[in-house]
Amino acid sequence: MTVTAAKGFEAAGVVAGLKSTGKPDVAVVVNRGPAKVGAAVFTSNRAKANPILWSQQAVSDGVVEAVVLNSGGANCFTGTFGFQTTHQTAEKAAELLGVSSGDILVCSTGLIGTGDEIFRAKVLDGVEKGVAALSADGGAAAASAIMTTDTVSKTAVRERDGWTIGGMAKGAGMLAPGLATMLVVITTDAVLDAADADAHLRHATHVSFDRLDSDGCMSTNDQVTLLASGASGVVPDPEAFRAALTAVCIELAEKLQGDAEGASHDITIEVRHAASESDAVEVGRSVARNNLFKAAIFGNDPNWGRVLAAIGTTQADFDPYEVDVWMNGVRVCTDGGPDAPREDVDLTPRATHVVIDLKSGEATVRILTNDLTHDYVHENSAYSS
Template sequence: MSVTAAKGFEAAGVAAGLKSTGAKDVAVVVNRGPLKAAAAVFTSNRAKANPILWSQQAIADGVVEAIVLNSGGANCFTGDFGFQTTHQTAEKAAELLGISAGDVLVCSTGLIGFGDEVFRAKVLDGTEKGVAGLSAEGGEDAAAAIMTTDTVAKTAVRQADGWTLGGMAKGAGMLAPGLATMLVVITTDAVLDAGRLDAHLRAATRVTFDRLDSDGCMSTNDQVTLLASGASGIEPDEDAFRTALIEVCNELAAKLQDDAEGASHAITIEVVGAASEDDAVEVGRSVARNNLFKAAIFGSDPNWGRVLAAIGTTEAEFDPYDVDVSMNGVRVCTKGGPDRPREEIDLTPRATHVLIDLRAGDATATILTNDLTHDYVHENSAYSS
C-alpha cells in the first residue's frame, strides 16, 4: 500500500520516457488533508542537486501538499537551467492541482550532470500524466516509478490505534550516511504538526537510514520526507508514533541494504561495549567502509585482522589489544588475539553478522553495509552508459 496506506493521500506512477526501458519513471504523491504538515531531512553533501535546493526552501514553512519524484536523471550540477527545470516542475504540479508551487517538493535521481531540454520536457509531461492518474490506490505505482537500479519496489506500512504510517523508498548505489542515493516518502493520517513531525523524523533517521552505509558514497540527491494528512482525526501517542516510524524506516533501510547494487552479503555490524554511542557508530562505520574487509566477506573469508585494522583508524575510546570480534556467532578474536579457528565460521549465507565488543563501556550501535563484489564494480563502472 506504500504511501497511500494512510488516509488522505493519493499517488500515481507513470512512464514519461526518462527510462529507456519504458518503465514508470515519474511519481506524484498528493496530500488531500485536512492537515498539510510535513518535515524532511536532506543529504548533508554540500554538493546538492537542484531538487534539494528547491525542496529545502519549499518545506521551510512546514506545509507540503504534493511531491513530484523522477528517476532517470539527478538534475544535479546542471546549472540555472536545471534549477528552472525543478521550479517549472513544481509550478506545473501546482497549476494542475490548484495549489501553490511553494507547497510542492521535487525529488530527482539518476545520473549527475544530466538534465537537458529533453529531460525537462519529459519530467513536465510525466508530472501532467501523474496528476491526471492520481488515485488512493496509486502507492505501489509510485514506488515502482522511483526505482533506478533497484530490482524491487520498497514499501513498508505500520498501523496503530486508528492511524497509519506508510512509506516507499528507492536506493541501491551511492548508499551512505546522511544519507544515500535514497528517496523516501512516508505518509501518515495521524494528526501531528510540522514541528512534531520534524522531531520524530530526525530521531528516526538518525538510528536507521543514517546507519545504512553500503558503499561510503554520499549522494547529492537524498531526501526523506514525512507528510501528515490528519485524515484519521487522531492525535497519536508520541512514543507509539516514534516507535512505528522507526520501524517503518528500519524496514525500508533493510530493504535498501538487501537490494544494494551487486551485493552478495548483507552485513550487520553490531558494536557493543563502546564508551559512547558516537564511538560505536564511528567504529562500525570504519569497518563498513573498509574495502579490504568488504572484499573478504565477498570471498566468505572471515579475515578479522581487517576488522581490527579498520577500527584502529578511529578516534573512539578503546584498546585495540582488548577487543573481541565474532562473525556469525563464532568468536575469532579475543582481547586482540586469535581465538576460534577461522574454519569454524560459515560466511556463505547472505545475512552476515559481525559483533565487535570494544570492552570500553555500555553503548552500542548497529551499522548496515554490504560486501564489495565483482558485480558492484561492474554496475558502477558503466553506470552512465
C-alpha cells in the same frame, strides 16, 4: 499500498520517457487530508542537486501539499536552467492541483548532469500524466516509478490504534550516511504538528538511513520526506508514533541494503559497549567502509584481523588489545587475539552478523553495509554516475 496506506493520500507512477527502458519514471504523491504537514531531511553533501535546493526552501514552513519525484535524471550540476526546471515542475504540479508551488517538494534521481530541454519537457509531461492518474491505490505504481538501478521496489507499512504510517524508498548504489542515495516518502494519517513531525523524522532517520553505509559514496540528491494528513483524527502517543516511524525507516533501510548493487552479503556490524554512541558509529563505519574487510566477506573469509586494523584508525575510546569479535555467532577474536578457528565460521549465508565488543562503555549501534563484489565493480563501471 505503501504511501497510500494512510488515509488522505493519493499517488501515481507514470511513464514520461526519461528511462530508456520505457518503465515508469515519474511519481506523484498528494496529501488530500485536512492537514498539510510536511517535514524532510536532506543529503549532507555540499554538492546539492537542484531539487534539494528547491525542496529545502519549500518545506521550511512545515506545509507540504505534494511531492513530485522522477527517476532517469538527477538534475544535478545543470546550472540555472536545471533549477528553473525544478521550479517549473513545482509550478506545473501546483497549477494542476490548485495549490501553491511553494508547497510542492521535488525529488530527482539518476545520472548527474542530466537536465536539458528534453528532460524538462518529459518531466513536465510526466507531472501532467501523474496528476491525472492519481489514485488511493497508486502507491505501488509510485514506488516502481522512482527505481533506478533497484531490482525491486521498497515499501513498508505500520498500522497502530487508529492511525497508519506507510512509506516507499529507492536506492541501490551510492549508499552512505547523509542519507544514502535514496529517495523516501513516508505518509501518515496521524494528527501531527510540523515541529513534532520534524523531530520524529530526524530521530528516525538518524538511527536508520544514516547508519546504512553500503559503499561509502554519498549522493547529491538524497531526500526523506514525511507527510501527515491528519485524516485519522487521532493524535498519537508521541513515543508510540516515534517507534512506529523508526520501525518503518529501519525496514526500508534494510530493504535498501538487501538490494545494494552487486552485493552477495548483507552485513550488520553491531558495535557493543562503546564509550559513546558517536564512538560506536565511528567504529562501525570504519569497518563498513574498509574494502579489505568487504572483500574478505565476499570470499567467505572471517578475517577478523581486517576488522581490528580498520577500527584502529578511529579516534574512539577503546583498547585494541581488549576487543572481542564475533562473526555469525562465532567468537573469532578475544582480547585482541585469535579465538575459534576460521573453519568454524559459516559465511555462506547472505545475512552476515559481525559483533565488535569494545568493552569501553554502554553504547551499542548497528551499521548496515555490504560486501565488495565483482558485480558491484562491473555495474558501476557500466553505469555513469
